[in-house]
Amino acid sequence: MASPQLSVLDLVPVRTDQTTADALAATTSLAQTADRLGFTRYWVAEHHNMPAxxxxxxxxxxxxxxxxxxxxxxxxxGVMLPNHAPLAVAEQFALLEAAFPGRIDLGLGRAPGSDPVTSWALRGAAGRDDTDVANFPQYLDDVMALMDSTVGVRVPIRGQDYRLRATPSATSTPRQWLLGSSTYSAHLAAAKGLPYVFAHHFSGQGTAEALEIYRREFRPSEETPTPTTFLTVNVVVADTYEEAAALAVPNLQSMARLRTGAPMTALDLVEDAEKADLTGPQQAMVADGLVRNVVGDPGQAAERVRALAAEFDVDEVMVHPVASARKGEDPRRSVARERTLELLAAALVD
Known part of the structure; x- marks a missing residue:
């Protein structure tokens, strides 16, 4: 099987030994590692009011x-569009594209990325509400039009057209992607001729169905003449399977707590996770995650990544490195996450 291109998804995790500043420093070092290794892209997520x-x-x-x-x-x-005014998103990413031309991707999603109270706080002051989710397709069109300096958005006022544009003189626009974890986004991305990414790393369920819908219904666009997609997956790679599993467990425990309604805390270190008291359902979720995620030594991980790329017919895999750390490590680094990228990249070349 051919080796796919590699990219990175980063939620900027915060461990119990880290401040926010430490976590940002660790993410910067991880991005520099991916850059040095020749990874294709590095994406950051949008989540709110989560300690980890x-x-x-x-x-x-x-x-x-x-x-x-x-x-x-x-x-x-991605950017969770219902949380934000389309003009604000368009302006932010138009400026990023102007500052770093040809290097910016704008992935958009319709989930809130948080709890209902935080979603209300994000949107309430501007008078927005749950109808913003229903209006998502229109907001998507608005963002695309606003970033096009020759088009913009027409606002009829007193019988006249008022034009809004994100920047006065754009020469290029970010590459836009639609993200999703349901078939809704697959239908929408296909209808609008957008590149599409399904959140396979969430649960590993529904990916084949969503990609089949996207490819079958795809309508070519000027920017995307053929269906364009890739795979996301949680990954931990270490010198041995046993060490990779130990590094993966803190994240799996955190996700198990979240999915069972337990309080979410900062990501445990390996030694603390080994002593964690979990319920039966939570233990089952951790065990399932060790099987479902890519966890192993370099050879095992490379084989799994190639197999996933072949199964879903993609030539790019976006890895979400979820390894934690051991006590005494530098809080401004994520050594195990950097090591995951290094070991995987080397194994896929071999």
Missing amino acids: VAATSPPVLIALLAAQTSQIRVGSG
């Missing part, structure tokens, strides 16, 4: 990481 996740503002993070790297594409995986 520092990725609250993709545009800010993208500016930071693009300035600290030289070649890799940097983007959002």
Whole structure:
């Protein structure tokens, strides 16, 4: 099987031994590692009010990481559009594209990325509500039009057309992607001729169905003449399977707590995770995650990544490195996450 291109998804995890500043420093070092290794793109997510996740503002993070790297594409995986005015998103990413031309990806999603109270706080002051999810297709069109300096958005006022544009003189626009974890997004991406990414790393369920819908219904566009997609997957690679599993367990425990309604905390270190008291359902979720995610030594991980790329017919895999750390490590680094990228990249070349 051929080896796919590699990219990175980063939620900017916060461990129990880290401050937010430490987590950002670790993410910067991870992005530089991916850049050095020749990875295709580096995407950051949008989540809010989560103790274990520092990725609250993709545009800010993208500016930071693009300035600290030289070649890799940097983007959002993704901006949760119902939380934001389309003009604000278009302006932010038009400026990023102007600052780093040809290196910016704008991935857009319709999930809130948080709890209902936080979603209300994000949108309520501007008078927005749950209808923003229903209006998502229109907001998507607005963002695309606003970033096109020759088109813009027409606002009829007193019988006249008022034109809104994200920047006065754009020469290029970010590559736009539609993200999703349901078949809704597959239908929409196909109808609009957009590149599409299904969140396979969430649960590993529904990926084949969503990609089949996208490819079958795809309508070519000027920017995307053929269906364009890739795969996302949680990955931990170490010298041995046993060490990779130990590094993966803290994240799996955190996700198990989240999915069973337990309080979410900062990501445990390996030694603390080994002593964690979990319920039966939570233990089952951790065990399932060790099987479902890519966890292993370099040879095992490379074989799994190639197999996933072949199964879903993609030539790019976006890895979400979820390894934690052991006590005493530098809090401003994520050594195990960097090692995951290094070991996987080397194994896929061999």
